[in-house]
Amino acid sequence: MSQLEIKDLHISIGEKSIVKGFNLTIKPGEVHAIMGPNGTGKSTLAKAIAGHPDYTITSGDVLLDGQSVLAMEPDERARTGLFLAFQYPSEIPGVSIANFLRAAVQARMAEGEELDATAYYKRLYTKMDMLKIDRKFTARAVNDGFSGGEKKRCEILQMAMLEPKIALMDETDSGLDIDALRIVAEGVNAIRAGAQPPGILLITHYQRLLDYIVPDFVHVMYAGRIVKSGDKHLALELEAKGYDWVKKEFAAATAS
């Protein structure tokens, strides 16, 4: 089981500084929820950790099991065990889910090792059944013409297939109807119940998701850093009161 350490991370897009001193350690198997107003840098944080080329890490470090991932290319980071469930997954016309996932699984095998196609499809269908995704989807192009909810389910399908050590889940609940939310949450909980549960960073705007995927910690992100941390009750408080009081506390603290 693995641990992710994010140390005093600063991230810029071009000249613009977005994440400013973000610190967090996710111990093995823990679920950390991150909440925060729009535009505060949550997706920036997740994508930069995954290695998106638009984002520059200006200082700080990200360690997976004590090893910095910052010098690695995005594909290496993924093979090392990082997984990002995107807020807005890309549509890839012409590339079927089956071929895409097979390429991702194959990329994790040793040179010269052959993929057992029967076993692969068996595993894929089991995970699809768990997430109540029609098996016909394997022939469809990745996210192409998918509804918002189908895209999010497809992200979790990938997470289930690739068995990451650390999963960064960016608003996986947005776009899901109530039934789909339950199905996706059950899928994530099934992954958590496995022998090697991943550490999870769960970005969300809605407390509702946290009823299903119960977090060990809840953090509020504002102006590029964590400004408040607590347990699951903090999410309920935010739901009731909004972010104004957090912003005020933060303004008072930084003014003094």
Place this chain on the structure above:
Amino acid sequence: MSVSSPTAAVGSFTQAAFDAHLAKVSHLPAWWLDRKRAAYERFAVAPMPKRTNEGWRFSNLAALTLDGFNPAPAACPFAQMDHHELGVTGAGHLVFANNRLVASQPLAAEAAKQGIIFDTLQNALLKHGDLVRAHLLTQPSKLGSDKFAALHEAFLEDGAFIHVPKGVTAPLPVGVFHYACGDGTAVFPHTLVIAEDNAKITVADFFRTGSGASPAPRAFACGGNDLYAGHGASVTYVAMQDWSRETLSFQFNATLARRDARVLSLNLHAGARQARHESFSQLAAPGAHSEMLALTVAHGTQEFDQRTLQIHQAPNTSSNLLYKNALLDQAKTIFSGLIVVDADAQKTDAYQSNRNLMLSDDAEAHSLPGLEIQANDVRCTHGATSARIDREQEFYLESRGIKPAQAQELLVFGFFEEVLGKIEHQELHDTLTDIIREKFRA
């Protein structure tokens, strides 16, 4: 007309070379030999393309030399070739090397019993002369290569003849393989497909260099195909151009679709140093449909020059052209397409699209789409786009652990699938996919 340098105009294809060629085919019908003589005349007097010729805009004219080729290459035994099958179990095939038949697999008994003829052009000229005469090279050359089309007719030695009688559906695709072996070899492949009323057939042509010899042999390939679809007939034609990277290649297509006929042609381009492909579709009667598809993988300094013409001559006809190019390195592609709608071809539905995927900053893609519409109640659309690989898509794939080279390959295949997906025969689809994959890695 400039006649200052006769050798520049005919290159290696001199009168003496032509006479030697005629002597080899003297057993063929007199009408055909007469046509060949007339074709040679046209070839010899026609000038080489000039810079000012609109049909050759952007083409590398300096490299279009006819010198240094061998118009009468020696026979090449089948055993010397690195032959790949069509990948369709039980399908008939003909294999030509240096213009001569070297191997064949006849049609399955079932297909032959239905009266389908799959034979060499020479045999067809002798046994089915009227059919050949009615369909072989009867369409004019309209896209700029009249000189080279005449050369093709003059030196055409042998090729494939496919005739499907009325109402017959060929149970399997057939494969035709043309190989060029040896340095300087000139080949003149031809495939003639005649689908009578309500007949149905799929034909695949493969053009390859005999073996993976290095350095790549220099060759000259000047080939053509005629596709004829009678009333309600359906013809699917696939061609894989994979000559050596030192080949100068010409391919001329003429398609004629009668009432309610449907023709789909898919040209894959991977080989040659410089390859010119001219495709001419005539929608001759109401309800005719032509699907003109092409995929190109352009590497190194290869040049692919594609010129197309869709002529709608009757009402309620439709055509759909989709040419997709993937360009790497310093490769260059040219697409020039024209849709012509005659005055009485009302309710025409014509589409033309050229899409270029730029995988290198040094590659060059030129697009010259065009419309010429005389009717007033038509729907014609055309467009051209050039784009790079989408970075977000690339990142998405890489974020799943897929290595950059493989991510790029997946995205190129995603780009091609819109075209490849139109090949309904699964085994043929897979064969083509494998060939392109191999090309992409080369």
